[in-house]
Each structure stands twice: as structure tokens, then as C-alpha cells.
Amino acid sequence: MSAVPLTSTAVEPTTVPSPSPRRGRTPRVGAEPSKAARLIILIAVGLVFLVPLGAMFEFTLRTSGKPGVYSFAHYASIFHTDPALGISYEPLFEGIRNSLLICLLTVAIILLILLPTMLLVELRYPRVRRVLEFVCILPITVPSIVLVVGFVPVYQRVAAVFGSQPWTLAFAVGIIVLPYAYRPIATNIAAFDLVTLTEAARSLGASWPVAIYRVILPNMRRGVISAVFLTVAVVLGEYTIAAFLSQNTFQTALLLISQTDSYVATIFALAALVFAFVILLIIGRFGAASPGSRRRRPRRVQP
Amino acid sequence: MTTQSIPDARPRARGSIASSSIETGTGAGGTAPRRRSAAWLGFTPFAAYVVIFLAIPAVIAVASGFFGADGGFTLANLKALTDPVIIKSFQGSLLVSAVSAVVGAVIGALVCFALLGTKAEGMLRTVIDSASSVLAQFGGVMLAFAFIATVGFQGIVTLYLKNTFGFDINADGALLYKIPGLILPYTYFSVPLMVLTFMPAMEGLKSTWGEAAATLGATRRQYWTRIAMPVLAPAFFGSVLLLFANCFSSFATAAALLSQGGIVPLSIKQQLTSETIVGVSNTAGVLALGMLVIMVVVMFFYSLLQRRAARWQR
Numbered sequence: 001m002s003a004v005p006l007t008s009t010a011v012e013p014t015t016v017p018s019p020s021p022r023r024g025r026t027p028r029v030g031a032e033p034s035k036a037a038r039l040i041i042l043i044a045v046g047l048v049f050l051v052p053l054g055a056m057f058e059f060t061l062r063t064s065g066k067p068g069v070y071s072f073a074h075y076a077s078i079f080h081t082d083p084a085l086g087i088s089y090e091p092l093f094e095g096i097r098n099s100l101l102i103c104l105l106t107v108a109i110i111l112l113i114l115l116p117t118m119l120l121v122e123l124r125y126p127r128v129r130r131v132l133e134f135v136c137i138l139p140i141t142v143p144s145i146v147l148v149v150g151f152v153p154v155y156q157r158v159a160a161v162f163g164s165q166p167w168t169l170a171f172a173v174g175i176i177v178l179p180y181a182y183r184p185i186a187t188n189i190a191a192f193d194l195v196t197l198t199e200a201a202r203s204l205g206a207s208w209p210v211a212i213y214r215v216i217l218p219n220m221r222r223g224v225i226s227a228v229f230l231t232v233a234v235v236l237g238e239y240t241i242a243a244f245l246s247q248n249t250f251q252t253a254l255l256l257i258s259q260t261d262s263y264v265a266t267i268f269a270l271a272a273l274v275f276a277f278v279i280l281l282i283i284g285r286f287g288a289a290s291p292g293s294r295r296r297r298p299r300r301v302q303p
Numbered sequence: 304m305t306t307q308s309i310p311d312a313r314p315r316a317r318g319s320i321a322s323s324s325i326e327t328g329t330g331a332g333g334t335a336p337r338r339r340s341a342a343w344l345g346f347t348p349f350a351a352y353v354v355i356f357l358a359i360p361a362v363i364a365v366a367s368g369f370f371g372a373d374g375g376f377t378l379a380n381l382k383a384l385t386d387p388v389i390i391k392s393f394q395g396s397l398l399v400s401a402v403s404a405v406v407g408a409v410i411g412a413l414v415c416f417a418l419l420g421t422k423a424e425g426m427l428r429t430v431i432d433s434a435s436s437v438l439a440q441f442g443g444v445m446l447a448f449a450f451i452a453t454v455g456f457q458g459i460v461t462l463y464l465k466n467t468f469g470f471d472i473n474a475d476g477a478l479l480y481k482i483p484g485l486i487l488p489y490t491y492f493s494v495p496l497m498v499l500t501f502m503p504a505m506e507g508l509k510s511t512w513g514e515a516a517a518t519l520g521a522t523r524r525q526y527w528t529r530i531a532m533p534v535l536a537p538a539f540f541g542s543v544l545l546l547f548a549n550c551f552s553s554f555a556t557a558a559a560l561l562s563q564g565g566i567v568p569l570s571i572k573q574q575l576t577s578e579t580i581v582g583v584s585n586t587a588g589v590l591a592l593g594m595l596v597i598m599v600v601v602m603f604f605y606s607l608l609q610r611r612a613a614r615w616q617r
Contacts, residue, residue, distance in 0.1 A: 031508045031531050032420035041417035045410060045494070049438070052449035052491065055459040059452035109352070117349040124342050135353055141602045142361050143552030145568040146591040149367065149575065150360025175357045180440070230436075237441040239555035244575065251444045255559055258448065266452060269445035276441045280433035 056270045060263055074263040089264060095253025098166035102249065103235045105170035107228050110181045113174075115224065118185055119216065122194050136182035139175050144240040147175070155245055166247045173241060177234050181227040188223020226283045233276045365595060368588030383586045384593060389570060393593065395482045396566040400550035403489035408543045410490075411497020415505040418498075423506070435495030442492045443555030450479055450488045450560075482565040488556050493546045500545055504538030507615050534615050541608030548601045552594070567594050 033041070061070040078089060114136075121128050139147070151172050155164075162168050194216065201211035217224070239251035248256075250272070258265035371377040383389055414431075421427055438446070453460050456473055464470045478484040508531055516526045554568040564570045567590055574587035 031416070031505075031510075031513060031527075033417055038417045038420075041413050045414050045417075049434075049491070049494070051460065052446070052453045055453040056449045058459050059457075113348050113352055117346060120342065120345045124345075128346075135357070139357065140548075141595075141598050142357075143554070143568070143594060143598060145552065145554045145571055146364050146595050146598075147357075147360050148364075149571065149587050149591045150362065150364035151356075152575070153363055153367075154356070154360050171352075171356050172360075174352070178357075233437070233441050237443050237445075239443045239558070243558065244572075251555065254444055254448075258559075262448075262451075266448050269448045273437060273441070273445055276437045277433055280436045281429060284429035284433050 053270070053273070056266050060267045060270065062263070064263070074261075074267060078264055078267065089257065089261075091248060092250075092253045092257050092264070092268065095248045095250045098248055099236055099250035101167050102170045102173055103232050105167055106174045106177055106235050107231055109170060109174040110177065110227055110231055111224070114178065114181055115185065118182075118189065119194075119212065122189055123198060133182070133186070136178045138178075140179050144176055147172070148240055148244040151241065151245060164247075166249065169242060169245060169247055169249065172245070173235050173238050176238065176241070177231045180230040180234050184226035184230065185220065185223040188220050188226075191223075192219050194219075222286060225286060229279045229283050233279060236272060236276065361595075364588060364591040366588070367585045368590075368592045370585060370588075380585055380589050383589045388564065389586075389590065392564055392567050392570040396551055396568075397597075399482060399485045399489060399566060400547045402486050403493050403550045404543050404546035406486075407490045407493025407546050408497050408501075408539065411494045411542075411546075412501055412505075412539060414494070414498050415501045418502065419505060419508075431498065435498045437495075439492050439496035439499060439549075442488075443553075444559045446488050446492060447556045447559035450491070454479055454487065479560055482561075485557055485560070485566070488560075489550045489553065492553075492556075493550060496546055496549055497542055500542045501538060504535055504542075504612055504615075507538075508534065535612075537608045538612035541605050541612055544601050544605040544608065548598055548605070551601070552598060 060074055061072065063069040063071060063073065117132065121132050155168070155172070158168050158171070197215050197219065198211050201215040202208075206215065236250055238249065239255075242249040242252045243255075250268075254265050254269055257268075368380050369376055369378065371379065418428065418431065450458075452458055454472060455461065456477060461472055464472060472478050479487070512530055512534075513526055516530055521529070552568070554572075557566055557569055558572065561569060564573050571587050571590045571594075574590060
């Protein structure tokens, strides 16, 4: 076989009008875009995506009834409620407190129920891994609005046991969170040799609790922290379940407040988005600190 | 050693313990049968939790559609699916989800393309990844507020278009409070989800393929149409399905914008707050069943496409 000339279309004649691949600059091969194309796409899409967020911010600065007059008055009003308006932000603060409590309990469910189960599967029953993965990913296929139809009767029983308390939502929200928590932990487990490390610790005389606490968990810090942060983000953004089980959480309170004071609701919504962005940014930087797991975010379903 | 089947396992030793060679490990799993059976008990909390809060609610949700008001089994409720209002809400859901998924997938794929060749751990990618996660998974009610502030009656874009071009996007009623208006926010959270799901596939394009194609004389256009696109096609269509599923099951944004029905999740809400169709009980269960059937079909094809796409992602 003789060498194929670089410029001819020797592979197959095509209808594509193909200009010579060498035009001025060095020819690029492969899939990478040119610098200009990259900049144009990223800036255009980025700007479009910033518009609604910018609009939110602009909205919070407006003075109602006076177009073009901007001030931070609505921000101040959060802390110094104007009694004349008769608006109380207490439901919102209560919703935030409830959501934080639910966050705490959901994180506990992840750390005390999901994590030990995953370790048990890795160490003792690797054959069950497929099943566990299936179960943990399942909540993506079952929309929360469908689950809610079933949650309503289940929660009548739950309320009989624990009372109709906001914190009981943590059980339901924990299910929604499963896929998000499972992924980073699973990726982390796959990224280091869990079994060998444990065997080493055991043969060096460590008891099971010591091996888990001093050898395994320190290696899983990254996955666990990602899972916890994602859990916090998802719980703070959860609306459907709280709405149908008639509990006051951050999101339901936002919607409620927006009917009386849409400015303050928007301030809190924007703040929550920024807050979630910051925690995920921290996970991202945290993950970048050491190589090994680049795909730390749950990609939704990956069978 | 029983757990070496992890597909993308990268055995990496960290910490001082690992650095000593461990060839003599007797195997932690090789313990007495008594311990082994006791260890099964470790699954109890998780199993109980998942049964009570996932299995039972899912079964109740679907099964409730098959029970009449008297508590007996019946298929009569299924006729709710022929109710014109319900059919319309399924159509609305399918339309909004399909359009948002396709538009979101195309824009998202463009962003992935633009991100090719950037460092995965670099600041740019970290920022885009985090922002995508927030917008794709966290939005809900807050995105509804964002769009009210953008294209609502007093929205910044509405006012700009009105004042500059004299064009009122809300001329025939508020755009955002009608079903097609949902396409805007839905696309807004579909694009970031596309970036998250499609980027691994895009990165699976090996630079050697591009070099090989160029060596054989292919133009970049030929490279894209004959190599990259066919390789990416399963992952792309898989992502479209995932985006569709995500839009289809989304509730919070729509609930914050619309007070009446029009898409299936909102119809379920109406049914649960007892606004039932005449002669049909447990319509919410029937609607949940309908939604679940569509979701299962979509996710089934998604996993098929994912499996195909995974061939190239090794």
C-alpha cells in the first residue's frame, strides 16, 4: 500500500464541497473547535443564560410603582419589616428552618443508611451491587409527582406515629436524593482499591470499626462530601413533596411569600441559586484537588 | 479478591498503609459462615427504608388507579385517560417536553462542542459544571421567578422589547402563563442537563480518530459527518430522551407559573385536590400510571442508547 496523499479525498468521493484543509492557519484535526468558535458559542449561550438571573437581580432593586428608580430597599426590608405593610416574613424563615432540619436528617439518612449499605455491598456482597445501583437510580424514573400520589396515604400512617411534623419529610426527600447521593459515593469507591485496603488493615490487626473509620472513610472523604453537598442542594430545592404533604419548607414558603411580596421572594430565590452554585463550585474545586474521579457529579442514570 | 469487576476502577493507593505491599491478604470475605449470614442483616435498614418510602408509595400510586370508590378492583377508572381534558394535558406535556428536550439538546451539544479541549479540572469547566448542576437540578420554583422577572408583564425583556421595538410578547395574554410558555423555562433547565450528560460522550471522541481521518485526507467536515456524528448519535439521542423525561416529570416550575391544568403533573395536582372527573374515582392514580408508563418506556430506550453509546467511551 502506498501512502495516501494528504490533501486528496482518497477515502471516498463525497458531495461535500471540500476546500483544502490548509487555509492560512495550521489545520486543525479532530473535534476541537477553533478558539473563535469556542468563544462565540460560550459567550452567546452564557449571556442568554445570564439574562433571567440578571432580570431577577434587576427586579429586586426596583421600587414598586416607580419605574427606573433602583434601591436596595427590599433587601433592607427583610431585616426591618415595615409594620405598616403588615407583611410578615416569618413563614419564610420558618420554612428555611424546616428545610435546614430536613437537610440535616436527609444527610443523616444518606450517611447512616445508604453509606453503610454501599460499604457492605462492596466488602461482602459485590454481586448485589447491580441491584443496589438499580434501586438507587430508580427514583429518576419515578417522577416525584407520581411518588407523591403514593406518599399521601403513606404519610397518613407516618403522621399517626410521629405527628404531622415538617421533619418527617426527610424520609420522602431521602428517596428523591438517592440517585444524587449514590453516584459520587459509587464513583469514589471505584476510584480506590477498597477491598485491598480493608484487607491490609485487617491483616495488620485492625478491627472492623477501626478499619472502616481510619482506613476506608478517610479515602472516601471526597465522594461523601460531594454526596452531602448535593443532598443539601436538592433538599433546599425540593418543592413537590412539601407542597403535597402540606408542609412549610423553603420552596413552598417562597411561593407563598411571592404572592404578597414578590421582591423579597425573588431576593431569596436568587440567593438560594447563588448559594447552591457556590456549594457545587466548592465540590468541583474539591474534586479537582486530587486526580482520580473526574466524573463526580451524578449523570442521572448511567446503566 | 472478588470485586475486580468495577468497570472504571482505577486502583489507586493512597495513604501510608497502602504503600506496603499486600500480597498476603487472607481475604476479608473469607470468614466463618456464621458471620456471613449475620452480615446480611446489615441490609435491613436500607431495605426497610426503600420498601416503605419507595416501593410502597410507587405501588400505591399506580395501584390506586385500579380501585373504585367502593374499594373494589376495577378497570373503569382507566376511561379517565379518554377524557378530553386529560388527553389534552398529555398532549401538552408531550409537546412541551419534546420541544424543550430537542432545543435544549441542540444548544447543550453546541456548548459541549465549545468545551472540547478545555481542561476538565480547569476553572472554566468547574464553573460551567456547577452552574449547570444548579440550573438543571435545583431550579424549580426559583426559575419560575426568574422567568417572571424576564418575560412576565413587567419583565426586563418584555419592557425592553416594548420600549425599543414596540413589540409586546405578552400581547395575546401572558406568554408565561400558557402551556407553550413553559417551553422557555424548560429549555432553560434542559440545556445545562444536556451539558452534564452529553459532555462525557463528547470527551470520548479520541483525538487519534481525528488524526487518522486527517491522514487519510478527510476534511474536518467529513470528519464530523462521517466519524464524530455517527459515534455521538446514540449518546445524543439518549440525552434527548433523558431531557424529555426530565421535562415530562418536572412539576415545581409549572406549579409556580400556572394555576390551572394543562400538563399531566398539574392535572395530578388538580385531581389530588379533589376536582375529579365525573364518574371516575382515583383519577390521580390513573394519571400517575400513565406518566409512569411513558417514563418507563422513555427510560428503557434511554438505557438501550446509553449502552450503545458506552461502547465508544472506554
